Amino acid sequence: xxxxxxxxLLTAVTSLLATPLVVAAAAxxxxxxxxxxxxxxxxxxxxxxxxEAVSDVTPRLIEIYRAAAERCDGLPWTMLAGIARVESNHxxxxxxxxxxxxxxxxxxxxxxxxxTNNTARIRDTDQGRLDGDTVWDRAVGPFxxxxxxxxxxxxxxxxxxxxxxxxxxxxxxxxxxxxxxTGTLGDIRAALFRYNRSTxxxxxxLDWADRY
Numbered sequence: 131x132x133x134x135x136x137x138x139l140l141t142a143v144t145s146l147l148a149t150p151l152v153v154a155a156a157a158x159x160x161x162x163x164x165x166x167x168x169x170x171x172x173x174x175x176x177x178x179x180x181x182e183a184v185s186d187v188t189p190r191l192i193e194i195y196r197a198a199a200e201r202c203d204g205l206p207w208t209m210l211a212g213i214a215r216v217e218s219n220h221x222x223x224x225x226x227x228x229x230x231x232x233x234x235x236x237x238x239x240x241x242x243x244x245x246t247n248n249t250a251r252i253r254d255t256d257q258g259r260l261d262g263d264t265v266w267d268r269a270v271g272p273f274x275x276x277x278x279x280x281x282x283x284x285x286x287x288x289x290x291x292x293x294x295x296x297x298x299x300x301x302x303x304x305x306x307x308x309x310x311x312t313g314t315l316g317d318i319r320a321a322l323f324r325y326n327r328s329t330x331x332x333x334x335x336l337d338w339a340d341r342y
Contacts, residue, residue, distance in 0.1 A: 203314045
């Protein structure tokens with residue numbers, strides 16, 4: 131009888147001593163898991179592309195958008211895909227194609243930004259180096275950067291020795307530089323509006339992002 135009571139007491143004491151350790155270990159494991167998965171969850175990197183995305187965006191481009199978005203906490207890859215869809219149909223506007231080197235050919239160059247056709251009036255800022263126009267600036271490439279914006283956000287993301295707005299890898303990473311200069315994105319709509327100051331544009335990009 132006494133032996134049984136002692137055994138029960140020892141078991142209870144052991145259980146009480148072990149419980150905090152178990153709880154602490156579980157808390158550490160949960161915290162580590164959250165730290166490991168949180169950025170991917172916030173960036174939508176673990177979300178499988180929708181059927182529409184699979185049918186509309188090549189696997190290669192999806193990986194390019196994912197890799198670029200991973201640099202910004204809170205930026206879904208689908209938002210980059212939405213921008214590319216609205217701006218240039220993923221580099222396919224007017225029959226253009228994305229080459230093996232990532233460069234879109236023929237180059238996608240917008241209309242002159244001369245104040246007509248509901249455009250801003252922007253005089254040439256790059257001596258025509260990017261857009262071929264020495265009088266007015268034009269938006270260029272799959273993400274449609276104007277030369278002055280490319281001068282601020284452009285990058286050689288694929289390290290081929292050229293910072294090229296017509297290269298979809300460089301352009302996707304430049305878009306991240308523009309949208310997410312601090313590395314963390316809180317207000318997606320505000321970031322998109324800074325990219326293109328049109329509410330209709332923002333709505334269209336977000337619609338495509340949701341569809342992807």
